[in-house]
């Protein structure tokens with residue numbers, strides 16, 4: 045079988061361009077959804093801000109309520125009554141602390157946005173696969189391929205999370221960065237399809253880089269949630285001080301800041317071991333390729349810095365006086381280092397990891 | 404005069420407590436991240452001495468200051484070391500008491516129910532009335548609850564929780580989280596110790612081997628050698644190898660990346676010792692060859708033109724392959740041939756090898772591809788007085804074979820009075836001016852640059868890294884939970900069931916877990932009251948709807 049490799053590479057470019065277009069429309073739809081949320085929030089009561097840290101986020105609670113607007117109910121129920129049971133026993137009283145979480149309202153715009161994101165993802169995936177077939181290897185060995193494949197993983201991870209939890213309100217904050225990365229990739233980083241330099245030709249590349257992608261994708265989504273957390277926190281503070289916050293009405297339909305904070309933490313808690321794994325596998329690979337597992341090459345330095353900053357974040361959450369908003373700043377620092385590690389280090393520094401292909 | 408006793412122990416204890424506090428650990432972690440950054444900005448002496456030399460030349464005033472401050476040796480600098488040593492002292496300081504406490508907790512039974520369980524973060528209670536039937540037997544009910552919790556890997560202990568008439572159960576799970584956390588931090592320590600040990604016992608060296616030639620693991624065979632502080636020549640095991648072949652492939656088709664390296668591969672014959680049988684090995688970029696406790700890496704390659712020099716008296720004064728060092732991606736290579744034995748005058752040649760030479764109208768001959776398609780040697784010649792040893796090979800000063808000190812040599816000039824420049828294709832011979840002899844370019848061989856390394860602590864570092872990872876997962880994902888159950892007789896035939904839960908850190912699943920346990924216990928009460936003493940944990944009883952249940 046002969047494959048026309050040049051044609052495949054061209055197809056890949058067309059597919060990636062198409063994906064960019066679809067992402068852009070999806071972003072628009074997510075934007076419409078957010079502003080719609082803002083409007084609905086004005087109409088409905090906004091009891092959200094009252095929910096406290098006991099908030100219980102469960103599969104059932106998150107299931108959308110048809111037609112309902114977003115309302116958080118906080119019950120501290122001490123009901124008494126009678127109900128007959130399956131046996132002869134009767135419940136006399138029940139008392140419980142119960143909190144049900146925000147229920148995001150169903151929104152047509154959000155539905156369309158998610159469908160478009162799926163479509164963009166599939167087209168994007170086809171583009172990456174075509175690139176891979178055109179070169180007969182994993183398609184992430186230079187800056188361009190790296191960004192395109194990395195953006196794909198971010199979308200994929202987001203869609204995978206959506207299957208389990210309704211985080212559609214995050215859509216703009218995920219698709220936005222994806223578009224940014226893809227835009228940079230096709231305009232600034234584009235490199236023709238080619239084979240690997242020998243040092244990168246290894247199955248470690250597959251493991252090391254794909255795990256790094258998933259970790260970075262989770263860090264990215266976690267970063268977005270942390271930004272929302274901080275915005276929400278500001279808004280809640282303003283409310284408490286009696287000031288009516290003017291902008292960002294969409295925030296009223298998002299979960300309370302404590303819940304966003306917890307969500308951000310849980311994303312990071314999954315991302316951190318994946319990053320740890322990335323660094324360890326990187327060291328194993330470096331040991332096989334260069335005979336030393338650690339040499340403080342710029343890429344290694346920044347991977348280490350990312351790791352330490354996120355470790356500091358995890359510590360901060362367990363440190364008195366640092367939990368909550370303060371630790372969110374460590375998330376920002378960590379994400380800044382992560383982005384620098386993927387972009388800045390490749391472009392600015394020389395080292396064994398210099399494989400940007402951007403000339 | 405009375406002496407005021409210095410509160411030294413108190414101060415020390417205070418300092419120690421500060422150092423081992425979580426806040427200090429956090430601060431030190433952040434400092435460590437910041438301190439690591441300059442190492443990526445400034446060229447480092449160990450990894451990139453050539454770029455450091457350029458940097459120092461470009462920054463004559465700032466360079467020495469930065470050097471004194473350790474910015475070219477960041478990871479060995481006093482400030483970087485201070486941060487990580489403090490971090491690890493802090494780590495030891497917090498790990499020792501934590502480990503002790505954890506061991507105690509693992510051996511102890513789960514803690515008793517607090518006096519006011521309704522103050523715990525999650526608390527649920529239900530009063531059940533069997534409607535005329537005799538009340539359920541609390542012990543049987545608890546047996547059901549206990550079996551259920553055990554199945555979910557809780558440790559349990561009977562605990563009436565202070566009420567005389569009540570029966571109760573204290574349960575706990577998730578100690579593995581703390582175990583994992585301790586393993587993680589201890590492995591970090593172990594890793595640091597192993598890395599530190601490697602700087603004592605590891606060694607590494609680099610050798611250039613021309614195809615067809617051999618190498619024996621002795622100090623003189625190395626071009627450069629970096630021993631650990633506790634390594635000497637006797638630690639080099641006597642293995643040897645021959646470089647049989649070297650295949651190198653470059654990008655030929657894609658215009659934008661023409662000449663980019665695509666594949667390097669070397670074939671070796673290796674002997675683990677003088678008596679050992681030779682074995683054939685393939686050496687590739689990501690695939691080192693192991694031999695006698697060391698590993699061999701292919702890190703570079705180049706061309707060694709085979710050059711014969713006949714001197715002015717007609718004898719062969721030099722014959723052999725001379726490695727030239729590549730200077731660019733097209734393998735334009737520079738080299739030196741020193742012929743101290745030439746008579747009547749010593750001869751030295753310097754020049755370039757162009758693997759695929761073309762004549763550029765502006766720059767003269769250049770190489771356009773790294774493969775040897777049409778190799779040319781471009782040489783200039785020098786002559787010196789053997790009596791004075793102008794080549795300076797015998798004076799005992801170590802000199803690079805790739806650099807020519809021409810301060811005492813005479814440049815040979817051509818008929819036009821310009822420095823003589825000879826351009827040779829393979830097989831060609833040129834005559835040196837002034838009857839100094841002839842040069843023949845016999846052919847081209849490749850050479851490989853081998854990194855040979857031994858680091859006995861590698862496996863310890865790997866094991867600590869894996870243990871670190873293994874500890875991290877339970878540390879982050881295992882939930883530590885405590886559940887207390889109390890079953891007490893109420894008015895008449897009623898039974899009051901209380902379930903309380905406490906978790907370490909956030910635990911969004913805890914309310915669900917407490918509800919589940921409450922349901923199990925309620926079902927057991929109902930079943931017990933209905934005379935089903937086996938107490939199946941059946942379907943949960945209905946409730947008023949205020950207790951959420953999830954599937």
Ligand code: HEM
Nearest residue numbers: 355358359362423424425428490493494497584591878879
């Ligand atoms: C070498 C630097 C260190 C690194 C990379 C590191 C990393 C980590 C990580 C990843 C966690 C898990 C966080 C979590 O469970 O959410 C953790 C937890 C913890 N670390 Fe460290 N750590 C370091 C040094 C220290 C030091 C010096 C101390 C003592 C002062 C310390 C005390 C703790 C404690 C008490 C926890 C448990 C926090 C909790 O319950 O969530 N660590 N550390």
